[in-house]
Amino acid sequence: MTERLKPHLWFTLYTLMRLGATKTLVRLSTTELSRITGGSQQSASRHLQLLEKEGLLERSIEPGGSRLRLTDKGLEELSLVLSELKWHLEGKEADAVELEGMVVSGLFEGAYYIGKEGYRSQIEEKLGFDPFPGTLNVRIGEEEYEKRRHLERMPSIWLEGFKNGERSFGPCRCYPLTVNDEVDGALIVAERSIHDFNILEVVAPVYLRRLLGLADGDRVRLSFLPLRRSAS
Amino acid sequence: MTERLKPHLWFTLYTLMRLGATKTLVRLSTTELSRITGGSQQSASRHLQLLEKEGLLERSIEPGGSRLRLTDKGLEELSLVLSELKWHLEGKEADAVELEGMVVSGLFEGAYYIGKEGYRSQIEEKLGFDPFPGTLNVRIGEEEYEKRRHLERMPSIWLEGFKNGERSFGPCRCYPLTVNDEVDGALIVAERSIHDFNILEVVAPVYLRRLLGLADGDRVRLSFLPLRRSAS
DNA sequence: ATTACTAACTTACGAGTAG
DNA sequence: TCTACTCGTAAGTTAGTAA
Numbered sequence: 001m002t003e004r005l006k007p008h009l010w011f012t013l014y015t016l017m018r019l020g021a022t023k024t025l026v027r028l029s030t031t032e033l034s035r036i037t038g039g040s041q042q043s044a045s046r047h048l049q050l051l052e053k054e055g056l057l058e059r060s061i062e063p064g065g066s067r068l069r070l071t072d073k074g075l076e077e078l079s080l081v082l083s084e085l086k087w088h089l090e091g092k093e094a095d096a097v098e099l100e101g102m103v104v105s106g107l108f109e110g111a112y113y114i115g116k117e118g119y120r121s122q123i124e125e126k127l128g129f130d131p132f133p134g135t136l137n138v139r140i141g142e143e144e145y146e147k148r149r150h151l152e153r154m155p156s157i158w159l160e161g162f163k164n165g166e167r168s169f170g171p172c173r174c175y176p177l178t179v180n181d182e183v184d185g186a187l188i189v190a191e192r193s194i195h196d197f198n199i200l201e202v203v204a205p206v207y208l209r210r211l212l213g214l215a216d217g218d219r220v221r222l223s224f225l226p227l228r229r230s231a232s
Numbered sequence: 233m234t235e236r237l238k239p240h241l242w243f244t245l246y247t248l249m250r251l252g253a254t255k256t257l258v259r260l261s262t263t264e265l266s267r268i269t270g271g272s273q274q275s276a277s278r279h280l281q282l283l284e285k286e287g288l289l290e291r292s293i294e295p296g297g298s299r300l301r302l303t304d305k306g307l308e309e310l311s312l313v314l315s316e317l318k319w320h321l322e323g324k325e326a327d328a329v330e331l332e333g334m335v336v337s338g339l340f341e342g343a344y345y346i347g348k349e350g351y352r353s354q355i356e357e358k359l360g361f362d363p364f365p366g367t368l369n370v371r372i373g374e375e376e377y378e379k380r381r382h383l384e385r386m387p388s389i390w391l392e393g394f395k396n397g398e399r400s401f402g403p404c405r406c407y408p409l410t411v412n413d414e415v416d417g418a419l420i421v422a423e424r425s426i427h428d429f430n431i432l433e434v435v436a437p438v439y440l441r442r443l444l445g446l447a448d449g450d451r452v453r454l455s456f457l458p459l460r461r462s463a464s
Numbered sequence: 465a466t467t468a469c470t471a472a473c474t475t476a477c478g479a480g481t482a483g
Numbered sequence: 484t485c486t487a488c489t490c491g492t493a494a495g496t497t498a499g500t501a502a
Contacts, residue, residue, distance in 0.1 A: 007240045011239040017316070017320045017321075020320075022321065029485065030485080031486095038236065039478085040479080041487095042479080042487075045487055045488095046487080049487080064484075066485085078317060078320075079321055085314040086314065086318075088252075089311055089314055261465085261467085262467065263466085271496075271497085273467090273468095274468075274498080275497070277468055280467095294466085296466075297466075298467080
């Protein structure tokens with residue numbers, strides 16, 4: 001179970017964003033940061049330590065001011081709040097992200113993982129469907145990489161890692177989506193694995209290849225709507 | 233000088249927004265709120281008191297759960313963060329708000345107020361120009377009211393109130409704008425005064441009527457770009 | 465039921481200072 | 484310079500309880 005980020009840490013995260021630590025490594029000492037937040041150098045230091053421990057911030061400590069950059073997880077935290085504010089203040093959904101790619105064959109690894117009860121039950125509970133035991137592999141071109149990167153900074157649903165005696169399975173992130181505006185499913189991204197960045201693994205309650213009549217080489221469009229955290 | 237809202241209070245404000253207290257009166261007890269935030273009933277109570285004291289929240293305490301609604305000032309606080317998040321995460325300006333109206337004659341009150349050194353010097357300092365001693369009055373139709381309301385929930389620049397012996401002058405909010413895409417100026421709204429909601433008072437470094445060749449009855453377009461708080 | 469007070473507790477802050 | 488430790492103090496939280 002992941003603890004909620006405390007407000008004062010969120011505030012530091014937000015401040016770092018405002019200083020531009022979203023895109024580039026920012027050179028910033030704890031003293032400078034404290035001037036900006038209005039706190040003490042000691043507090044700034046502690047906050048950075050905590051954000052780093054939470055995996056929201058990357059640091060390389062150097063003389064003359066450390067180099068800071070928010071991680072994707074950190075950006076996701078901010079992005080979640082953005083979605084909420086947009087929804088409530090502007091009364092509109094955040095824009096959908098659309099990725100287009102080509103159906104390719106996988107190595108049936110998807111089926112292996114989805115078959116594990118540890119993942120299957122979580123998908124049923126958190127995504128709301130019983131997954132078809134297999135994944136649709138979609139290859140995207142380089143022109144889509146930036147969009148994928150943006151997508152992975154948006155709010156996601158987490159599947160916890162687990163062990164089943166033989167081996168351990170890492171946590172994953174899920175991004176609900178619609179395939180070709182017809183079938184709902186989700187993109188699954190293993191948190192720490194060597195994954196080809198150009199392959200998307202899509203899980204759905206149905207056998208997508210049959211239902212949509214897809215074969216290798218066919219183009220598909222995946223539409224992602226930003227998530228919002230449930231209120232209670 | 234207005235103190236910065238503390239992170240934990242901002243969090244309560246944000247939570248209230250997520251519960252829908254932006255548009256409607258929401259019936260909510262401190263116990264329920266505490267369940268949602270994950271804190272205690274006592275903290276929830278204290279936070280609501282503080283938000284109310286800051287003028288960010290309106291409450292009517294009733295048996296069965298108080299009725300809550302965020303004030304425009306509260307929404308402005310949230311809106312400011314929205315602008316920042318949009319800017320940094322999506323790399324784009326928030327959308328401009330455009331109001332269109334008709335030039336009308338005022339009662340030279342504008343000139344009286346702008347002439348006061350207490351306001352004039354603040355305008356020079358905070359808006360960056362020495363104001364022409366007079367205002368352009370613009371009347372808007374009812375179809376623009378909703379947009380005006382939206383505008384007044386967006387971030388603004390505050391002019392502090394002051395006294396000059398004879399009488400006291402209340403605080404104002406300023407919204408920088410462009411008139412007809414040509415001349416920069418600002419909308420000035422007295423914070424607590426009986427102001428016709430259909431009249432906008434525009435201040436600028438120049439005599440707008442002459443520079444733009446405006447006469448009573450001419451239509452003008454006012455474009456507002458959402459502000460972002462300066463970083464340091 | 466409510467809200468909110470007071471007092472005890474816990475957490476966060478920041479001065480001093482080491483590495 | 485820098486980061487980050489200790490530790491006394493301030494701030495925020497919560498239990499108990501009143502209204």
